Each structure stands twice: as C-alpha cells, then as structure tokens.
Amino acid sequence: MNYDTSRAWYERACRVIPGGVNSNVRLNSEPLPLFYSHGRDGRIWDIDGNEYIDYVLGQGPMLLGHTPRPVIEAIQRQAEKGLVYAGQSELEVRAAELIVEHVPCAEMVRFNTTGSEAVHAAVRLARAATDRTKVLRFEGHYHGWLDTIAWCPARRGDELGTREAPLMRASSKGQPSEDAVNLLVLPWNDEALLGALFTERGTELAAVICDPFACAAGLIPARPAFLRALRTLCDAHGVVLIFDEVITGFRVTVGGAQAYYGVTPDLATFAKALGGGLAVAAVAGKAELMRLFGEGPTVHAGTYNANPLAMAGTVAALELLTANGGSELQKAHVMGKRLWEGLASAARQAGHTVDFRGVPPVFSISFLPEAATPILDFRSALQADADKLKNFWRAMHQRGVQFTSFGIWFLSTAHTEADIDQTIAAAAASFEALGGTFSEI
Ligand SMILES: Cc1ncc(COP(=O)(O)O)c(C=O)c1O
Structure with a gap:
C-alpha cells in the first residue's frame, strides 16, 4: 500500500495541528495517522485510494455503516x-x-x-x-x-x-x-x-x-x-x-x-x-x-x-x-457471528490461542499464552501478547482490513457476507504469517 498523499497531508497538518491529529487516541496510528476520502457501508477509503473493510467504524458511531x-x-x-x-x-x-x-x-x-x-x-x-x-x-x-x-x-x-x-x-x-x-x-x-x-x-x-x-x-x-x-x-x-x-x-x-x-x-x-x-x-x-x-x-x-x-x-x-x-441490529449480530466464528477457526488452524470476548456486534480478540488465566479485569488482560496483536493488526491492514488497534471489532448493519468472507480469508493468511517478523508478514 502507498500512503504518500496521507503522509504529505500529515506533514502539513503537523505544522498547524499539534501531533497532526485532533484526538490523542489517533496519535500513534500505524502506519501513520491516515487521511480518509470517503466511506460507504462497511468500507472506507484513504486519500491514497487504499480500500479497507472497516471494523473501526469511527470508533463505534457508524453502527449503520458509513452511509446510512x-x-x-x-x-x-x-x-x-x-x-x-x-x-x-x-x-x-x-x-x-x-x-x-x-x-x-x-x-x-x-x-x-x-x-x-x-x-x-x-x-x-x-x-x-x-x-x-x-x-x-x-x-x-x-x-x-x-x-x-x-x-x-x-x-x-x-x-x-x-x-x-x-x-x-x-x-x-x-x-x-x-x-x-x-x-x-x-x-x-x-x-x-x-x-x-x-x-x-x-x-x-x-x-x-x-x-x-x-x-x-x-x-x-x-x-x-x-x-x-x-x-x-x-x-x-x-x-x-x-x-x-x-x-x-x-x-x-x-x-x-x-x-x-x-x-x-x-x-x-x-x-x-x-x-x-x-x-x-x-x-x-x-x-x-x-x-x-x-x-x-x-x-x-x-x-x-x-x-x-x-x-x-x-x-x-x-x-x-x-x-x-430490532431486526436491523440483528444484521450486525448475524455478520458478527459469521466473522467471530471464521476468525476463531482460522486462528485455531494456524495454532494460535485467541481469546474472544463480547457479543457479535462488538467483540475483542487477545492472543493468550498457553497457561493464561481467564481475563476478568484490566490486570488479567495484561497477560495478552500485545506485540502479537500489533503484528496481526499490521498484517490485516496490509490486506485491506482495519479493526481498532486495541483489538476491538465493531460490526455494522451494512457489512455484507462478502465483506466478512474476505476478512476471514485475510485473517487466515495473517494468522499463518504471524510468528515471523513484521517485515516477513
Ligand atoms: C464508555 C465510554 N464512555 C465515554 C466516552 C467518551 O465519549 P466521547 O469521546 O464522545 O467524549 C467513550 C469514548 O470512547 C467511551 O467509550
């Protein structure tokens, strides 16, 4: 993926906007704080024309997709x-x-x-x-x-x-x-x-x-x-x-x-x-x-x-x-369940222990060590392998899928079966690629 246009705008932004962003949550975005041109349904495009299946959904607001x-x-x-x-x-x-x-x-x-x-x-x-x-x-x-x-x-x-x-x-x-x-x-x-x-x-x-x-x-x-x-x-x-x-x-x-x-x-x-x-x-x-x-x-x-x-x-x-x-919300449940099950199966096949928490319209994933105890609070969540999650996130981003960098997936009522199946295929490849270094992914 090429991020040249985003990079140029980011440099311009940094001259007039501290950190180049307007919410500190966006400061450490990888590969850099991206600039977006538009979204539609369950997808979003950055200004370099890169297309992503989007499970960030504006950090949650776009439950009905980007263009309801x-x-x-x-x-x-x-x-x-x-x-x-x-x-x-x-x-x-x-x-x-x-x-x-x-x-x-x-x-x-x-x-x-x-x-x-x-x-x-x-x-x-x-x-x-x-x-x-x-x-x-x-x-x-x-x-x-x-x-x-x-x-x-x-x-x-x-x-x-x-x-x-x-x-x-x-x-x-x-x-x-x-x-x-x-x-x-x-x-x-x-x-x-x-x-x-x-x-x-x-x-x-x-x-x-x-x-x-x-x-x-x-x-x-x-x-x-x-x-x-x-x-x-x-x-x-x-x-x-x-x-x-x-x-x-x-x-x-x-x-x-x-x-x-x-x-x-x-x-x-x-x-x-x-x-x-x-x-x-x-x-x-x-x-x-x-x-x-x-x-x-x-x-x-x-x-x-x-x-x-x-x-x-x-x-x-x-x-x-x-x-x-609530039949509209049910769509996010159905698509979220399809995604959750697909991700879980792809992770298992690639030999990763991944913990899923939440409900289909909003769930999170963590990579856990074999001997992990159940995650019940922030302290026990620290057992999760944050570096592995970061590498998985990078591998998915390179394959045109974005979820939140802290492991949460937001589903919308506008995601389609094709979006979900493409995501699962990207996840299968990304899970397989984990274990190598980032440059090998
Ligand atoms: C549970 C919860 N409460 C409050 C807030 C703050 O909302 P806002 O960012 O709209 O001020 C957030 C934001 O993510 C949140 O997740």
Missing part, C-alpha cells in the same frame, strides 16, 4: 431548515421518546454532544441527588477525557498498586491531584472487594459508574453476578448506579447492556451509535433523578445540546434500529 440513507436524508432535509435554534424542536421530543421506549432505565432524557459531557452530567446529577461527593469507578474503564473522571486508564507499564489499594493514576499530565480526592477505584468483576468497600464506605458514595463491557480495559464483559451485586449494594446504601453505555448502547441489544444483563441502572449515558454518526450524546434514567435538571439549582447546559441536525440524525437512526423488534 435514512440518516443522510433526514439531516439533508433538516439542514435546509436550520442547524442550531437555541430553542426546542419536535425532533428532540421524538428522540427522547424513542430512548424512553426502548431503554429499561430511561424514564427521562437530556441530550449533550459528546459522551464525556453525558458522563459529566450523570455524575453531577448523582451528587446533587445524594448530597454526597465520592464516586467509585473501575480500573481501565474509560468514561471520557474530563479531569474529574479520567483516572486509572488502561495503560501498560503503569504501576498499579495492590488489588486492595489500586494506585490512583491520572490519564494525563495537567490533571489536578485534587480531582482524585472524590474518586475511589477498584479492579473490575471482583465482588469480594466490592462488598468490602461498600461495608466500609458505602454511605459516602454518591455513585458507582461502570462500562458494563469494560471496552477500554480490553472489552471484558461484567460477570452477571457482579452486576447484580453492584445493583443490590447500591440499593442498600442509597448509591446511584450509572452504566456508561456510550459503546454498548443500542449495539449489544437495542436496549443496551442493561437489557442484555437484565440489570437496570439508575442512570445511563449514551453516544456513538445513538446518532447514526452525528455528534450527539444523552444521559437517561429514573425520572426522580432526571427531574433535578428541570427544577432549580442542578445545572445541565450546552449550546449544541439537542441541536436539530443531530436530533434529525438521532431520530432516523433510532427509528431504524428499533423498528420490527
């Missing part, structure tokens, strides 16, 4: 009528109604632009409702980049401390250590540690926040018993349970991870798949909590909140995803 007609037509219609009103439109009511109808915890909804903001709103609401300040989060879970929550990232090489007393590590330089004072952290999926923490400090907690699939930690779905314990403990101690469903929402099932597990949080946050590609996020939950935003001193704001363009895209995306009992 109903979303495109809805925003084209809306664009003619204005982009931001700083007032209400019928669209936001319809979008909220669709969420209330399909998400178990959602009795009321407020919209934001990014997942980070929605998390910020949920945590503020929990603190306002409980008059407490402490928030429990889990190691390696990502809840956006804001100072008050972006701690204990999934980063190799960090000192972690003990399981009982994990170190409170900042995600970024520039985060005041004071922001960590109100946070507590635990390893994921450990009921014993959770129970002990609640016994000691449960009444100090305003909220517990988790991503039920712990996507950033390596995609490590909660053990059902752990989520049930979390619900019981929060109820017993008057703590607000927040599910961050920015990735899992409308993807794992139409009702999100909460419907998948049958565990209903008090509040949940959504973004990514919610808007069919538009920049939109939401916090949703119990009316008794959500009403605080409409009644006085608890503030939630944003110039672009529920802007009609984003709402037009959201209504179109949600109508498509929720129609006929």
Whole structure:
C-alpha cells in the first residue's frame, strides 16, 4: 500500500495541528495517522485510494455503516431548515421518546454532544441527588477525557498498586491531584472487594459508574453476578448506579447492556451509535433523578445540546434500529457471528490461542499464552501478547482490513457476507504469517 498523499497531508497538518491529529487516541496510528476520502457501508477509503473493510467504524458511531440513507436524508432535509435554534424542536421530543421506549432505565432524557459531557452530567446529577461527593469507578474503564473522571486508564507499564489499594493514576499530565480526592477505584468483576468497600464506605458514595463491557480495559464483559451485586449494594446504601453505555448502547441489544444483563441502572449515558454518526450524546434514567435538571439549582447546559441536525440524525437512526423488534441490529449480530466464528477457526488452524470476548456486534480478540488465566479485569488482560496483536493488526491492514488497534471489532448493519468472507480469508493468511517478523508478514 502507498500512503504518500496521507503522509504529505500529515506533514502539513503537523505544522498547524499539534501531533497532526485532533484526538490523542489517533496519535500513534500505524502506519501513520491516515487521511480518509470517503466511506460507504462497511468500507472506507484513504486519500491514497487504499480500500479497507472497516471494523473501526469511527470508533463505534457508524453502527449503520458509513452511509446510512435514512440518516443522510433526514439531516439533508433538516439542514435546509436550520442547524442550531437555541430553542426546542419536535425532533428532540421524538428522540427522547424513542430512548424512553426502548431503554429499561430511561424514564427521562437530556441530550449533550459528546459522551464525556453525558458522563459529566450523570455524575453531577448523582451528587446533587445524594448530597454526597465520592464516586467509585473501575480500573481501565474509560468514561471520557474530563479531569474529574479520567483516572486509572488502561495503560501498560503503569504501576498499579495492590488489588486492595489500586494506585490512583491520572490519564494525563495537567490533571489536578485534587480531582482524585472524590474518586475511589477498584479492579473490575471482583465482588469480594466490592462488598468490602461498600461495608466500609458505602454511605459516602454518591455513585458507582461502570462500562458494563469494560471496552477500554480490553472489552471484558461484567460477570452477571457482579452486576447484580453492584445493583443490590447500591440499593442498600442509597448509591446511584450509572452504566456508561456510550459503546454498548443500542449495539449489544437495542436496549443496551442493561437489557442484555437484565440489570437496570439508575442512570445511563449514551453516544456513538445513538446518532447514526452525528455528534450527539444523552444521559437517561429514573425520572426522580432526571427531574433535578428541570427544577432549580442542578445545572445541565450546552449550546449544541439537542441541536436539530443531530436530533434529525438521532431520530432516523433510532427509528431504524428499533423498528420490527430490532431486526436491523440483528444484521450486525448475524455478520458478527459469521466473522467471530471464521476468525476463531482460522486462528485455531494456524495454532494460535485467541481469546474472544463480547457479543457479535462488538467483540475483542487477545492472543493468550498457553497457561493464561481467564481475563476478568484490566490486570488479567495484561497477560495478552500485545506485540502479537500489533503484528496481526499490521498484517490485516496490509490486506485491506482495519479493526481498532486495541483489538476491538465493531460490526455494522451494512457489512455484507462478502465483506466478512474476505476478512476471514485475510485473517487466515495473517494468522499463518504471524510468528515471523513484521517485515516477513
Ligand atoms: C464508555 C465510554 N464512555 C465515554 C466516552 C467518551 O465519549 P466521547 O469521546 O464522545 O467524549 C467513550 C469514548 O470512547 C467511551 O467509550
């Protein structure tokens, strides 16, 4: 593959944009931060004309593929009528109604632009409702980049401390250590540690926040018993349970991870798949909590909140995803299952031990040593062979397939059997090639 045009633009970008990118997640992209010309359905093209079957999908938003007609037509219609009103439109009511109808915890909804903001709103609401300040989060879970929550990232090489007393590590330089004072952290999926923490400090907690699939930690779905314990403990101690469903929402099932597990949080946050590609996020939950935003001193704001363009895209995306009992989303399940099984079989044939976690529309792979223990949290995920994953990623990229560099595969409802079968063929060749050095792949 030739990346000359991307390289030229990247050099130009680096002169005016720090690192040449607008999100640090893109900084270390290989072979370099690429520039794209267009996407269509389950594929994307870079500006050198290289074509990829795309399982990155914008890091998740493009669940309906890169060019979902109903979303495109809805925003084209809306664009003619204005982009931001700083007032209400019928669209936001319809979008909220669709969420209330399909998400178990959602009795009321407020919209934001990014997942980070929605998390910020949920945590503020929990603190306002409980008059407490402490928030429990889990190691390696990502809840956006804001100072008050972006701690204990999934980063190799960090000192972690003990399981009982994990170190409170900042995600970024520039985060005041004071922001960590109100946070507590635990390893994921450990009921014993959770129970002990609640016994000691449960009444100090305003909220517990988790991503039920712990996507950033390596995609490590909660053990059902752990989520049930979390619900019981929060109820017993008057703590607000927040599910961050920015990735899992409308993807794992139409009702999100909460419907998948049958565990209903008090509040949940959504973004990514919610808007069919538009920049939109939401916090949703119990009316008794959500009403605080409409009644006085608890503030939630944003110039672009529920802007009609984003709402037009959201209504179109949600109508498509929720129609006929979720038959559209089922397509991503069917294609994801075909891909998962094909990859697993190709890995086995090539003699690799590959661990698959998640559900067909979003799953992750790790190369594990023979004697690996089950992956239950970020610490146990460190057993995985990161170099081998990187080499597999490179081999796949050279064969015109891209998935996220940390091993997550996002499926869309627009991927076809031909996309999947081409991917499996590329994987079979790439698995075979592993074991050599990168230059041999
Ligand atoms: C679970 C989770 N929460 C929150 C966020 C932050 O969302 P945004 O990047 O839209 O601010 C992300 C982003 O990837 C996420 O995966």
